[in-house]
Amino acid sequence: MTTAYNDRAGPFTHAPTSVSKTMFTVLAALTPATLFNLWMFGWPAIFLFLVTVGSCVALEFLCVRIAGGSPEGAIGDGSVLITGWLLAVSLPPWAPWWVGVVAAVFAVALAKHAFGGLGQNVFNPAMVGRVVVLVSFPVQMTAWVAPRPLFSAGAPGFVESLGTTFGRNVSLDSISAASPLGFVKTELARGIPVDQSIVNVPGLADLLLGFHPGSMGEASVPLVLAGGLYLMWKRIISWHIPVSLLGTLFLMGTLFHAVDPARYAGGLFHLITGASFLGAFFIATDYVTSPVSKQGQIVFGIGIGLLTWIIRTYAGYPEGMAFAVLLMNALTPILDQHFRPRVFGRTRKGQPLPVKGDQ
C-alpha cells in the first residue's frame, strides 16, 4: 500500500467549502448591484472602479511578495477583490483616480498587510481606505454627482470621462450635488427642519433605486438586498448582523422621528439612504473583522446601527456607516471574549452543570 498516508488525523471528508469559493460567492452577490451602479454613473465610475480594484490587487501582489508569500495564491483567494470592490463603490463615482489609489494603499497595505495579512486585520480594510480619504480629501470625497446613466442624454462620453477621472482640471463645482443624507443635514444646519427639507429629496422610488447623488454603493437598494439574501441562502452570511443592524437603525430613526419630526429623519429614510443596506449585508458582515459567535454578531450589528444613527444625526459627517463599522471592529475582540456559546454540560460561567439540575 504505497498510496495511503497516516500523516494526518481525520476527518477524511470535507464540506465543499473553501476560502476562494466563499469570496467569489460574495463577489457574485455584489455584481448585479455594481453593474447597475456603473451603468448609472457612467464612464467615470467605471474608470474609478477599475483603478481602485486594480490598485488593490497590485498592492496585494507587492505586499505578499515582500512578505515572502505566494502572490498568486493570495490574489486567487479573492479577498483583495472584495476589499477593492467595496472600496470602489464607497467612493464618489466621479472622484479623480488618485483618490482610489490612495484609498487602496491605506486599505490593502496598511489596514490589511501591516496587521499580518488575510485574517489578521482588526479593521475592515475597505472602510479604513474610505475613511482615510474622506478625512484627507473632504472636497473630493463629498463631490457627489447626480446619476447620469451611460449613453443617456447628458452623460459624459468616453473621452470626456477620461478627463473627469484622470484629468487635472475638473471643476468640482460643476458636478457637485448633495446626497440626500448630506442635503437634509445641511438644510437642518441652515435652520430648515427635516420634515420640510425631506420633501425636496428624491421620492421613495428614486431613493430605493438609487436615482440620487451618492456613492455607487448607496444606489439600488433592491439589488443590494437581493445580493444579501443570496448570500444568506448560500449560508455565507447569516441574518444576525444585517437584521440587528438595520433593525436598530430603523428603530432609532422611527422613535426619535416620532418624538420630534422637525429634528429627526424617519426610520425608513435612514434605511434606504446612505450605505445602510450595502453596509449591513456586505461590509459589517466581513468575516475577519466581525465577531465569530452569533451572540456577538447581534451585539455588533446593534452597535453599528446605533453608532451610524448617532453619527448621521449628531456628528459632522452626513454618513456614519464607515466610522460605525470601524468603531465596532475595534470592539470585536472584546465581543468575542464576552459573547460565546454556552459550553455543553456547563453553566454560562463555565462550571459543570449540577447533576440533578433539570433545565
Added chain:
Amino acid sequence: MRLFPVRGGIHPDYRKERTSESAIVALPLPAALYIPLQQHIGAASEAVVAVGDVVKKGQIVARSGGVVSAASHAPTSGRVAAVTDFTAPHPSGLPQPTIVIEPDGRDEWAADLPPGIDDPFAADPKAIRDRVAASGIVGMGGAAFPSAVKLNLGTQHKLETLLINGAECEPYLTCDDRLMREFAAEVVDGARVMAHALGAPRVVVGIETNKPQAIEAMTRAAAAFPDVTVVGVPVQYPMGSERHLTQAITGRETPARKLTADLGVVVHNVATARAVHHAVRFGRPLVRRVVTVSGGAIARPANVEAPLGTLVSELVAFCGGFSQPPRRVVNGGPMMGQPLPSLEVPVVKGMSGILALTLDETDEKPSQPCIRCGSCVTICPCGLVPVEMAAFIRHDNLDGAAKSGVMDCVSCGSCSYICPSHIPLVHFFNYAKGALNAKDRERRHLDQIKALAESHALRVEKQAAAKKAAAAAAAAARAQAAAAPLTDDDKANA
C-alpha cells in the same frame, strides 16, 4: 416520542447507499488470524495459550488483564502458531503482542463453552455481567470500552434508561443499519438483557431517520415488549455521540466531567447488544464482527462479517480489491476514524469500517489562514469556540486552550470538516488534549513523588528523633551508671 433539540452539528455527504443494500456476508476463513492483546480501552489482556496449543472456537486465549480490560477468544478452531509482536490497527503502526492462530478449517466450537442462560430476566444481574465479561465483549461502535464495566454502572447509579445507539451517524458506515435490519430480534433481546443487568426499567433505541428500514425492523421486533421504544432521531452528525444522543432523547445535558449514568442513562451500541445476546443465550463469546468495507477505491463495497483477527488486506481482497489507489485507508468512519498505517493489520472488536478513500473523497487541501468565518463556532456541538482554541494552541498556550474548553471537545471533527480554510482543527485539539493529560499525569506523578519524599523525610526524621531519644536515654543511663556507686562486680572488673 418527544425529541429534544441538539445544538450545532453538520450534515455531511453520507454516501451510505454504497453498502446499505448489501446484506451481511460471511468472510471465508482466512489462512491466519492475529489476535492483539490490546483491542480495548484499559489494560492489555494476558495470553493464556502458548505456541503449539490446539484451540477450539470460542476458547479463551487471553484473559482480562485488570478491572478495566477484556478477554479474547479463539475466533475459530486451530493451532497457536505464534505469540509475537504484530502491527496493530493504530495510526502509529507500532507492533504489539499478538496471538497468531492458524485455523484448521473445521471451525469447531469448544465443548466446554458455558451453557446459555435460559431465563436471563430471572438471573442475578451479576451473573449476566460476569457472562458478558467472560465473553470478552467491548463497545463495538468504535470506543471498545469493556462492556461488563459499563454494565456495572447500575450498581452505583439509579438508572432509568438503557439507550441503544443505532444512530450510526458516521458517513459510509452501514454495519449497524444492516444488523438492525437482519438481526433485529437478537439486538432487541440483547438490549433487554443488558437493561436487566443494569436495573434500567426501559430501553430506548435511537436510530437516525436516514435508516427507515432499520427503524421499521426494530419497531417490529420490539412490538412485543412494552419496555422497549424505537425512535427515529434527526440526521445530524454527531448524533451518535453518547452525550448528544442522550440529550436528544431525554432532553438532559450531561454535566461536564460526569457520565450519562449520572442522569440515569447508559448508552450501548447495537452490535454490542447483539453480542450480549449471543453470549447470554448461547454462551458464545465475541469472535466475529460486521465491518463495512467501503470508499471510492473499493471495487465491491460490502458489509462483511469477519472473524476477529482477519487481516484487513483479506477483507479488501474479498471486496474485489482496490479499483484505484486509495489516498487513505481509514479504520472507522471518515469523521472520527483513524488512518491505517498498512493493510496488514487485524480486524479488532471496535472496528466498524474499513474505508479506502480517494483523494476526491478526502478533499485534502493545504490549510490557509483562518478568515474568522465563525462556521466552526456555529456548528460545534459542544458549544466551544474552535477558532480561539486553535489560536491558543498555535501559540503554545495550552493553559489558554484548557481555559477555553479544549478538554470538553469530543473530537467529533465537525469543525475541521466545515472550515473553509481547511485548518486541521481537531488535530490541534487532540494534540492539546494529549499534552494536557500528560502534564496532568506528570503533575500527579510529581505530587506523588513529593508526597513520597515528604513521608520519607518524615520517616527519616522520626527515626532520627527515635535514635536521638534512644541515644539520650542511653547516655542518661550511662550517666546514671557512672554516678552510681561501684558495685562489687564493677570493682572486680576494674
